Amino acid sequence: MSNGKGPDHSRRKERSRQAILAATRALVAEEPYEKVTVEAIAAAAGVGKQTIYRRWPSKSAVVFAALLALSEDTDGQSVTLPDTGDLGTDLKLVMRATVEEFTDPAFDRLIRAVNTEISNDAALAAEYRQKLAGPLDEAKRTRLRSAQEAGQLHVDADLDLVLEVLYAPLFQRWLHRSGPLTAAYADSLVDAALRAFGP
Structure with a gap:
């Protein structure tokens, strides 16, 4: 006889969790965010x-x-970034993937919803940094540090600033819908960053 705490219970809880998360993503993709309720x-x-x-x-x-x-x-x-030994190639792969995510309508609406919430919720913003943005940024810094050690970035380059130069323009263009997000634009940001921080 099950006591309600065994494998079946755990599986039911996980199925329920996955159903809730999938329903949330579907609703945010289909409805104006303010109309999505618990x-x-x-x-x-x-x-x-x-x-x-x-x-x-x-x-x-x-x-x-x-x-x-x-x-x-x-x-x-x-989380790791590609490391082919060519920093420009690797960054362009990553930046193009970011553009593809941000131009996917379902992902776009979901990340806009999260940004709406974290702009008004300090606790959620902290959780976002801890669980998502922080680990991703550390993976990016690790790849940049490897490139720095290989002589592909200036020895004194501020790696956090390199990331800001790469991502802030893309994020601002996406947030304000101020221009197209394309693979060519992603490549241009990488080229600009490497010109600014190259050896």
């Missing part, structure tokens, strides 16, 4: 509202979890 997420996931509130305290927390789940690493390995 009640609507629960109905779409086929669970009770209290099932959501037992795990997450608010809509913003569920939406962030839905975003975070997209980057969950299933093989247990840490």
Whole structure:
């Protein structure tokens, strides 16, 4: 007889979690964000509202979890950037992938929803930095540090500043919808950064 705490219970909880996160992503992709509610997420996931509130305290927390789940690493390995030995090539691959994400309509709406929430929620912003932005930035710094040691970046280059020069223009163009996000634009940001911080 099951005591409700064995493998079956764990599997049910995980299925419920995945259903909630998938429903959240689908609703955010389809509806104006302000119309997405915990009640609507629960109905779409086929669970009770209290099932959501037992795990997450608010809509913003569920939406962030839905975003975070997209980057969950299933093989247990840490986040790494490509390292072919050619920093320009590697950065262009990464920046082009970022452009592709930001121009995907479903991802665009989800990340805009998260940015809306973290702009008004300091605790969520801290969680975003800890669980998503922080590990990604550290992986990027690790790749830049490797390039620095190989003589592909100036020995005194501020790696955080290199990242800002790479990503801030892209993020601003995306946030304000002020211009197209293309592979050519991604490449131009890499070229500009390497001109500024090259050896």
